[in-house]
Amino acid sequence: MMAERKVVHPALKIAAVCGALVLFFLVLSWGQEHWDAYTVRILNLCGIYIGITLGLNLCNGFTGQFSLGIAGFMAVGAYTTALLTMSPAIKQAVFFIQPLIYPLNSIQWGFLPALLMAAVVSGIVGFLVGAPAIRFRGDYLAITTLGFAEIIRVVFTNIVPITNGALGLKGIPPHTNLLWSWGFALICIVVMVRLMRTTYGRALKAIRDDEVAAEAMGVNLFFHKNLAFVMSAMMAGVGGGLLGNLITTIDPNMFRFPLTFTVLMMAVLGGLGSITGTVISAAAVTVAMEAFRVLEEPRVILGLSIPGVPGMRMVVFSIALMIVILFYPKGFMGDREFSLDRVKRFAAGLSRANTSKQG
């Protein structure tokens, strides 16, 4: 029944992937120049949210550790990157209440080292939070990490000599472009796909399915849970850094719980435990967030004039989330992945169904 499997030479495969990547980034760099600013902004957000949501999914979906601290790690990354990339002159102008402390006020790094530093710092913070918190299970972990994210926000509001307090940072250089944000998304995708094909990825999924059995099989819970937690924090940190340098201004209130909720919604809609689902849903939700802005505008329908209701699109998202939870409790993809084999099998099934109908 099945056709003989065609064996593609590995070198050919690699060449094809490289070609596709080059083409993809050529299109992006062309688009950066030629598409309008609005489109570019939304595409940037798509790339950034794909990476961050994958990070959240690694911890919440693949490892089953329900963490709600993602906004906190994003804040850590955003502030790290911003403080490292702003020029000393701008820092002096922005910090007019209290001057910025010594080493930070006189340095200016490139974007790449700043992002790497954001990954390191949020990874360290992730470990410091994760190591004690990861001993909790289920709701308790969620509450602890949620509390941590709030603590970060309050601390950032109050350490004025470093963060400029509630005024936030302004004039962050707009380094983020399509290449950076989609490069980040791509790296996160590759890391996740790789990780899930290794024995470590299987151990994480084993912890999700049955923690007691995993430990009895020799899986060190502390190490593996922290691995997922720290990697997740690092992805969120870099994503936060890219976000800060995209919108060029950050303040502690940006990183409130609704930000975590948005990322969590992307992961749940796509399917906790599916890389493909996460990518699709993060991009779709980001676009929808903008597209649904029309709902908040005043308009006249059938002679009735309806005033603009700010927050209307969040109502729509809440309803969408409820519908998904009701009809697709595991999200659109569940824990399945998109693969060419699956498509082939699906196509084969369709043609079989057709022939049997005809015959």
Place this chain on the structure above:
Amino acid sequence: MSDTNAKAAPALVCESVTMRFGGLTAVSGFDLRVPKGALYGLIGPNGAGKTTVFNIVSGVLCPSAGAVRLFGTDITGLSPDRVAHSGIARTFQNIRLFRNLTVLDNVLVGLHLRRQANVVEALLALPRHSAEEAQMAATATKLLEEIGLADVSHYRASALPYGQQRRLEIARALATKPAVLLLDEPAAGMNPAETEDLMRLITDIRDRFSLTILLIEHEMKVVMGICERMTVLDHGETIAEGTPEEIQRNERVIKAYLGGGAVVRH
């Protein structure tokens, strides 16, 4: 059966192990010597403390007093993953598979603890990890063939029928390359035909993987049929120890375990 086994060096020893939960003493002064290569039974009525003993040996519980030794090494109070590293694997009374993973992946998780490659090597697909991954897949496939699950290796574990889920739990435990295997009521919920298969499987893997097996079981047919020696627990205390024949004749056992006036037919 064989008395030669009993004289060999003990694989697993419990020395006056006591477990107290608040005011309740679940197990008191429990002694156990499982000779290397033995098939040893642990029986007793419900609530006798059998699973508590298993949880102490496998590291889930830390005993209030006493010691557990594996080939002379003290393993008392080690965490479950350390106990697994030291060479004890177990199955669970209520099946605990990784339900959403495939049958093959379940066994591969069992192989995880013998890994050499670190996370970075794994992420970058460096040669040591790739070679190890291929080797693990081969080992797991071979193991599934020996247990008789090769043709369902790509099913989700939750999709298997009950008897095969029990077998998969045993296969997963074997993947950790244990010296001692703890089976917690392996025949629970099985029909007579499945039970027959299971008994063959247990004696078979004991020989093939040169294991020492400690087994909790309610199904008298299984315990009396395959165990060489056994210990009987009642209310946390050891009431008898010996061969199946001795246990069947033991007055205290018949009274405590089977109820007053019961007769063992075998």
